[in-house]
Amino acid sequence: MLSEFDLITEYFDRPRPTRAVLGIGDDCALLAPTPGAQTAISSDMLVEGRHFFAGEDAARLGHKSLAVNLSDLAAMGARPVGFTLALALPSSDRDWLAGFARGLFALADAHGCELIGGDTTRGPLNICVTIFGEVAPGHALRRDAALAGDDVWVSGTLGDARLALAARLDQDTGPALTAAELAAAGARLYTPTPRVALGALLAGSRLARAAIDLSDGLVGDLGHILKRSGVGATLDVDALPAGPVLATRDIALRRRYTAAGGDDYELCFTAPVSAREAVLAAGARCGTPVTRVGRIEAEPGLRLADAVGAALDLQLRGFDHFS
């Protein structure tokens, strides 16, 4: 039987921290902040049966646990530094731990984001990552910074994660997904790509004003920007960039899953009209396409419109864990 301390040593305590002054194995980790930088901090808790299915592949889960937190840093425009991992496990299963660590560290290494500490305990499977990044003072992309007249942008494509979830739950997918479609859409759901480089570039170059990452669906998440900025918006629903699988489905499904799908982990941000060319160039530079999908307005509320500007009433809303 693997002890708590052997478990940490064997799977999570990697040699030679580079960013941390002191890493795993003491009462606290120690970080030396870059002089002048602000520290961005986010914490997400993933619960079995709620954020992922029981029996989910451990490597995918390791990836996703960190990805959703990296996505929060991306939405602030912060550069990743390190993270803590608190893990409740029903048992210390070596295969599971090896897989989880593999998925987690592959993504961590790709972003130079170091595991600096955490906690392990026995309990119903629960994964809590707290992540730390850095951003120059005044550069962070806040939810409260949108101005009337700004364009609304989204990165990448939307809705394929929701389509994969629908397939898993026997919900509406239009025609059943083929094996290739399942693989493509499933990759968006199970191993999302946080838009870290794009967020950092938009913040560093001060191109964007407000930003949020899309975890609960665009309509709900954009709503947070609107509420905190004291503005409204009109969203051009038919301009929303559907993922390649969803793009082959009919317009009603496309509208629903792009506008309120959830689990996209793309960025939604606002930027002045004068920045249009520069925003497109920033997307190109990061290899992450960006699409203009609406306009911030002084009038409160979120209005949905179709391609010719006619109002749509789609009865969409964001995800709420307690509703």
Add this chain to the structure above:
Amino acid sequence: MLSEFDLITEYFDRPRPTRAVLGIGDDCALLAPTPGAQTAISSDMLVEGRHFFAGEDAARLGHKSLAVNLSDLAAMGARPVGFTLALALPSSDRDWLAGFARGLFALADAHGCELIGGDTTRGPLNICVTIFGEVAPGHALRRDAALAGDDVWVSGTLGDARLALAARLDQDTGPALTAAELAAAGARLYTPTPRVALGALLAGSRLARAAIDLSDGLVGDLGHILKRSGVGATLDVDALPAGPVLATRDIALRRRYTAAGGDDYELCFTAPVSAREAVLAAGARCGTPVTRVGRIEAEPGLRLADAVGAALDLQLRGFDHFS
């Protein structure tokens, strides 16, 4: 029914953050580190049925969730700055939330430690606090800094928390606890006092070398210092300061519960012999008595001795969540 966002607004989003540049309600919180300071970070996950009993009083749980993390900062000698709270709840019960927030914020306010962000979700009750503090470079009390010849000290008293747990579990308490004894010992188990001021003073004045907080029992926790420092120690078991309730029990129970009780949240630290008077003065200045209980030695391993220095074989060990 309380929504996820109402829940945060109503119970956790307090007005006017003072330390955070940006608090609850964005993708990340933002902290502006004190120039020159290092950031100390710790994360602890508390699971129902593992770290606390099902049906535990919510206010006590709010206190303890933060106390165990403050205790980690204390053990590094770091000053508290802020914390994130990730909370999985079976339901959004208003009474529970109000009680939990009351216990949490009472302790947070006492230490000027601000809730800056977090996550709430539905799931088996699980509380994950990640805490941030600050310490001057080179001042942190690390586990790897003990030197042969150092005295071993503990703060406060030991074992009353273990005695309260024993009463709860129908384990050995000597004579059954009276109501007054249960209240006194129970306070140590359910609402521990983190030794933040003492830790900061020992670090700031560079009196102590190595330190750890006592969560899993002195024998196991001191073992971590010995292992990481590459040294050994002899512990004078009969010098261990028993809590006032345990102090009335027989010597065998006192030895077991002081040396390996767990849940004490006192500090164990090492300091050079030349610092004895200054260490006692530091304890007095913080209102936290400190007691010299052993000596660090070059020879690896932990040796237990009685009041006249004879070897004791108590078969004690630290707590392990997976053993």
